[in-house]
Amino acid sequence: KGKCVKYGEDRFQVEIGYNAELIAVFKKIPSKSYDPAMKKWNFSLEDYSGFMEAANQLSSVILAPLEGENAVCLASGSHFVGSRVDVKSLLKMCQNWKKPSALVKGKCVLISRLRFEVDIGYSAEVIGVFKQMESRNYDMNTRKWNFLLLDYPKLMEALQSLVSVEVEPLPKAVIQTFAAQIQRSTSQTDIPDADLSAVDSKIVMSLMPFQREGVNFAILRNGRLLLADDMGLGKTIQAICIAAYYRKEWPLLVVTPSSVRFTWAEAFHRWLPSLSPGSTNVIVTGKDNLTASLINIVSFDLLSKMDKQLKSTFQVVIIDESHFLKNIKTARCRAAMPLLKAARRVILLSGTPAMSRPAELYTQIAAVQPAFFPQFHSFGLRYCDARKMPWGWDYSGSSNLTELKILLEESIMIRRLKSDVLSQLPAKQRKMVVVAPEGISAKTKAVLAAEAKKMAKGYESKQQEKEALLLFYSRTAEAKIHSVVEYILELLESGNDKFLVFAHHKIVLDAIVAELEKRHVEYIRIDGSTPSAERQSLCQKFQFSEKQVVAVLSLTAANMGLTLSAADLVVFAELFWNPGVLIQAEDRAHRIGQTSSVNVHYLVAKGTADDYLWPVIQEKIKVLGEAGLSETNFSKTAESTNYHPKPDPKQKTIYDLFQRTFSESRDDTDEVLLLEAADACSEFDSGSALQDTGGETCSVSPPKKRRIE
Known part of the structure; x- marks a missing residue:
């Protein structure tokens, strides 16, 4: 950012920081002169309008014009010329902009804090208007024209006067927020320090x-x-x-x-x-x-x-x-x-x-x-x-x-x-661990295959769809128990002293805890039944204990608000369809106070619901990343995530089913009830369930509704 100021009688000087593109413009101007004492360039006033036009072409430079010189040469009669732009008249433009008979339609979209682009089909008269704007810039990649917000009022006025052209203006909220940039006063980027003398x-x-x-x-x-x-x-x-x-x-x-x-x-x-x-x-x-x-x-x-x-x-x-x-x-x-x-x-x-x-x-x-x-x-x-x-x-x-x-x-x-x-906080390193299919018995494999086959045929009602998916999900949990426990024991043997293990089903949490007790390994467990008041002391115990400790945590009950940064390894025994829950769970360890790199291991079992959950999760994370709402891109940061199920049409159907059922926006209480149903499914006797491939033993409506707090 810089400005032009008067320099003597018939010259002007440019006060601005170093910018290579701008220096190149300076050197092309015939009357250029460099003052080594002031370290500034000055030029003859005759070259002023040519110089301003060239400088306005540079997207990285904003120059305030000379005071008293009207830097904008526009068709006379525009009520936006020279005067301060009236925000009210701009907000009026937001109302009646539709032209049903228009042949060319487009819209204005903000692309940075200072510029907006016009997304519109080709029209010679529109291009004619664009070329009158000093700040015009054509982007070869997007094939769209963009302009400084300063030019928004006169550009919109010109476009609205074209009978066959309809352009959707910027929303009211954008105009109110960026009024300063539109009114050519520079916007404030530095936030002033607040006076906190009254605060502790x-x-x-x-x-x-x-x-x-x-x-x-x-x-x-x-x-x-x-x-x-x-x-x-x-x-x-x-x-x-x-x-x-x-x-x-x-x-x-x-x-x-x-x-x-x-x-x-x-x-x-x-x-x-x-x-x-x-x-x-x-x-x-x-x-x-x-x-x-x-x-x-x-x-x-x-x-x-x-x-x-x-x-x-x-x-x-x-x-x-x-x-x-x-x-x-x-x-x-x-x-x-x-x-x-x-x-x-x-x-x-x-x-x-x-x-x-x-x-x-x-x-x-x-x-x-x-x-x-x-x-x-x-x-x-x-x-x-x-x-x-x-x-x-x-x-x-x-x-x-x-x-x-x-x-x-x-x-x-x-x-x-x-x-x-957090320059001191290293990034997370994720890896997907495909757990040994040997851990899954032939009987269980047959049950899962039968379940998948049934699902591929489709269902009459959404309710049936959900129930089938949850049953499939809880069967997956049972199938993975053996491999999960084995993996955790391996980690303990290889000298990992403190780590977090997340699972969703009660049977998985129980199995992990039972194994740890058998081996006399210290652990803390936080799940839906742990009272709020105790959670903090359990966290403290984990954080400050010198000995080997494993934190066994429920995915949905312990995924937020707890700090367990003494661990630098997070293991997911089960996947979950909402990636937000997984990332929040990872961040129990990846917090302020964490000095080493956090490793995250996702245990994925082939031939189970994980085949469909993993791609669903990756897809959702990608969408969040595009909106700038999640820095976490699973595919980029995870090793060996090129694991996709075989492109088999039957599998495609089930994948779509997962995608559809768990991507629909629905009431949060539904989600809680779904989770309860899943828990209810997982509490049945696994022996009897495996003999009964029909799955009637699992009642999906939980026997009594747990109080949701």
């Missing part, structure tokens, strides 16, 4: 530089943001610091997954020593008082049961793992949204902001910035590739992801990946 010095001194930036960002945005840092980068400490800045507005409400409620209470006292001992109130039952203390910590599910108490509003609210609010239809989301709309400060924390698709980001954006997209439908059309189907609209796709990412990062979201900030 202990927490302020403990912030790493990037965490301090996160706090500054939040305060600049008036305490409303989505803090989407990667897992293990200390979102909790940043959130506590931001909340402490607004301490005068407390009582504070913290909504978290139930397993980490006590961890939060501990963190508040640790980082804010000035708090009196009784100032945190962890809600344990629906009868507790939600406003009893200065800091009130409640789980998502209890929040939805306590709506009677929600009459009193909180001014400051922290939502941990805010992707839990992705589905507007769930009770937890309906309970939380009014609270967030009423609060002055909303701090959302999520390491995986869109678990699989942009539609799931909508509620989080609406919670922080309700004015951005008042209607979900307009958001869906722009970013979810919304399509009209016979049964209604389908919002499960994704479109214009780059624009969405730039918009969020400029307005409400701050997201740093581990690779950006």
